[in-house]
Amino acid sequence: MADSYSSASPEANAVADGFLDDRTLKYLGVAVSSFFALGVVLLVLYILASQVQFGLVPTILPQFISAYGLVLSIVGISSVLSVSSGIFVGLARVSKTRITSGISAAYVQFFRGTPLLFQIFVIYFGVPTLWPGTFPVQNWGFPTAIIALTLNHAAYVGEAVRGGIGAVPDGQMEAARSLGMGYVQAMREIVIPQAWRNALAAVGNDQIILVKDTSLLTVIAIPELIQQFRDVNSATFDPWTPLVLVAIAYLSITIPMGRLVTYLEDRADWGGETNE
Amino acid sequence: MSDDVILEFDHIDKYFGDTHVLKEISLDVTDGDVCVVVGPSGSGKSTLLRCANRLEEIQAGEIRLDGQSISDPDGDINRLRQRIGMVFQSFNLFPHKTALENVTLAPRKVRGIDADTARQRGEELLEDVGLLEQATSYPNQLSGGQQQRVAIARALAMDPKVMLFDEVTSALDPELVGEVLGVMRELADDGMTMMVVTHEMGFAREVGDRVVLMDEGRIVESGAPESFFGDPNTERGEQFLSKIL
Numbered sequence: 202m203a204d205s206y207s208s209a210s211p212e213a214n215a216v217a218d219g220f221l222d223d224r225t226l227k228y229l230g231v232a233v234s235s236f237f238a239l240g241v242v243l244l245v246l247y248i249l250a251s252q253v254q255f256g257l258v259p260t261i262l263p264q265f266i267s268a269y270g271l272v273l274s275i276v277g278i279s280s281v282l283s284v285s286s287g288i289f290v291g292l293a294r295v296s297k298t299r300i301t302s303g304i305s306a307a308y309v310q311f312f313r314g315t316p317l318l319f320q321i322f323v324i325y326f327g328v329p330t331l332w333p334g335t336f337p338v339q340n341w342g343f344p345t346a347i348i349a350l351t352l353n354h355a356a357y358v359g360e361a362v363r364g365g366i367g368a369v370p371d372g373q374m375e376a377a378r379s380l381g382m383g384y385v386q387a388m389r390e391i392v393i394p395q396a397w398r399n400a401l402a403a404v405g406n407d408q409i410i411l412v413k414d415t416s417l418l419t420v421i422a423i424p425e426l427i428q429q430f431r432d433v434n435s436a437t438f439d440p441w442t443p444l445v446l447v448a449i450a451y452l453s454i455t456i457p458m459g460r461l462v463t464y465l466e467d468r469a470d471w472g473g474e475t476n477e
Numbered sequence: 478m479s480d481d482v483i484l485e486f487d488h489i490d491k492y493f494g495d496t497h498v499l500k501e502i503s504l505d506v507t508d509g510d511v512c513v514v515v516g517p518s519g520s521g522k523s524t525l526l527r528c529a530n531r532l533e534e535i536q537a538g539e540i541r542l543d544g545q546s547i548s549d550p551d552g553d554i555n556r557l558r559q560r561i562g563m564v565f566q567s568f569n570l571f572p573h574k575t576a577l578e579n580v581t582l583a584p585r586k587v588r589g590i591d592a593d594t595a596r597q598r599g600e601e602l603l604e605d606v607g608l609l610e611q612a613t614s615y616p617n618q619l620s621g622g623q624q625q626r627v628a629i630a631r632a633l634a635m636d637p638k639v640m641l642f643d644e645v646t647s648a649l650d651p652e653l654v655g656e657v658l659g660v661m662r663e664l665a666d667d668g669m670t671m672m673v674v675t676h677e678m679g680f681a682r683e684v685g686d687r688v689v690l691m692d693e694g695r696i697v698e699s700g701a702p703e704s705f706f707g708d709p710n711t712e713r714g715e716q717f718l719s720k721i722l
Contacts, residue, residue, distance in 0.1 A: 472615025
């Protein structure tokens, strides 16, 4: 297809007319990606055919199912908590009151600036020793998981929300205020719904990372999916059978989550991007 | 001060940092009048308009609506703003609301008017600006001219005493300017008090009751359109007219 650029000025397109013209680049892309995909498919088929012991699956499936349920419940609770508190972190971040925005900024700095693994250790090992007398919670692992994932991901959601609010044009707030709305009302009715749409992709991304972050909980012996892999692997010396189950389990959570984000974005389309 | 002055700028000064953008401006807008503010870019005309509903703070002087101070920091600005409609250059419609929802939102949420009454009034207003058929369209499904007409209907839905128009045709394609000016002309004919910042000299001459020329933060000339466009009193007025006509 001769586009207007190439017909307009031959000299300007001298570079493009060399080896990497549009057509060559397209076929090169198809070739590279097909080659890559073929390699992956062959590798997976090879692993399934030669490495995975399907006979082992019925034996180990129950513990994977219960681990899957546990991961789902940890993800469900910390998702709701981290998104809802993250919205407040983001709102505090754009506050005109210095102390509020400063505290929110420091919060984000800390939880984004230290590893989640470190935060898990602080809560799991550090906090109980601060307690005067005996620490009252018996099974501190599960609460640790919820608290660490919530605090950590609220920081990321907060940054996404802050970015989303920043991307709403100032004119929206001005129009709302000029109609007599107060600041809070204008934020609630006008700015936040638009900011939420702007932030959706980033929030969704973060929540998918949250799912994968549950794998770190193996270090405090939460019986999640990686923990099941370690159990099975050390008992049977078979890495691939549990690895495949782990992969299926994570993907069955993260792929639908990605779809959900796309669906929510489409729903907040507000008439499409086209002008008449 | 006569009784029928609605909007009153009383010796106001406005600074952006060290820049003195409005210099001791006094201006009265009379009930039912259309006051058109013209002048070169950077003369402070949009800033003056934005001060009138406190989107910008002033540093000295006072602005009064019906005798009540707008610039008083302790005053209830949200209440006063309900009586001052504002239309922006960039429309600023709410993109997540339909045309009708844009118009009914403030009456419902700010005034507490019930949904049915608000919808009825909203449909009347959309009909007035010729957009009843677009009631369920979202802003990005409308042309610039249609969006701006919805924005006018949205401001009118609060039954304001004064309407402020901030270069409302500047962002429009030339062929869409006419439909917006048409709505504004009808509004003026209905007796709405309007303060209009514009570059549309034809509109200023035809619809304006009074034309105010601003330059470098000052009002340099003010008068009826016939005398302003026919025989300006000041050299600056003559210069300005010679450039734009």
